[in-house]
Amino acid sequence: MRAIGMAERTLDVMIARVTDPSRRTFGRVLARHGTVASDVAKMRIEINASRLMVLSAADKIDKFNAKGALRDIAMAKIMVPQMLQRVIDLAIQAHGAAGVSQDFPLARFYAGARTLRIADGPDEVHTMQLARFELMRGDDIRARDEAIKARRAQIRDNGSKL
Ligand SMILES: Cc1cc2nc3c(=O)[nH]c(=O)nc-3n(C[C@H](O)[C@H](O)[C@H](O)COP(=O)(O)OP(=O)(O)OC[C@H]3O[C@@H](n4cnc5c(N)ncnc54)[C@H](O)[C@@H]3O)c2cc1C
Numbered sequence: 303m304r305a306i307g308m309a310e311r312t313l314d315v316m317i318a319r320v321t322d323p324s325r326r327t328f329g330r331v332l333a334r335h336g337t338v339a340s341d342v343a344k345m346r347i348e349i350n351a352s353r354l355m356v357l358s359a360a361d362k363i364d365k366f367n368a369k370g371a372l373r374d375i376a377m378a379k380i381m382v383p384q385m386l387q388r389v390i391d392l393a394i395q396a397h398g399a400a401g402v403s404q405d406f407p408l409a410r411f412y413a414g415a416r417t418l419r420i421a422d423g424p425d426e427v428h429t430m431q432l433a434r435f436e437l438m439r440g441d442d443i444r445a446r447d448e449a450i451k452a453r454r455a456q457i458r459d460n461g462s463k464l
Pocket of ligand 1: 417418420421422423424426427430
């Protein structure tokens with residue numbers, strides 16, 4: 303997904319800014335503020351988690367074709383654009399007013415990221431499809447739980463004879 307590349311670029315823009323020795327707030331380079339450093343870590347975690355989600359969906363498509371990977375595609379389609387929005391939002395915050403100016407690509411990225419939550423089906427549609435897949439497992443889960451309960455009761459009642 304190109305969104306992963308955009309998120310990586312956003313993190314680069316963020317790191318360049320917050321480690322720039324000429325940008326100081328309250329006497330400190332921005333990255334020396336704990337909250338800013340923690341945002342960088344959060345961004346890295348979110349990007350890597352999303353990358354793995356996309357790779358996993360791609361792997362399923364290779365093995366089972368798109369129809370066999372619908373759940374994974376839906377999960378990636380929901381998760382990645384939302385991740386991208388959060389990551390860009392954190393980078394904009396660290397840039398202050400400059401983040402929403404045209405001196406940096408972040409505001410443009412943000413508008414692009416926002417459209418990804420609508421294009422190719424809005425989040426809600428993919429969410430409902432994913433929910434349908436998960437909820438279909440309800441009968442199987444209840445049957446399995448009943449079988450476990452019955453087996454436990456059997457062991458409790460006849461344990462020493464089994
Ligand atoms: C940048 C961009 C590129 C696009 N490229 C293409 C393209 O190449 N080809 C193409 O055919 N289309 C394309 N589209 C159109 C896109 O697929 C539609 O915009 C999208 O499916 C939403 O349809 P809509 O805009 O008519 O909004 P609507 O269908 O009116 O939906 C509006 C909102 O209602 C909510 N909603 C809709 N359905 C449900 C539901 N079932 N459950 C709960 N809530 C729901 C969502 O919040 C949704 O955002 C593109 C859109 C964008 C923004």
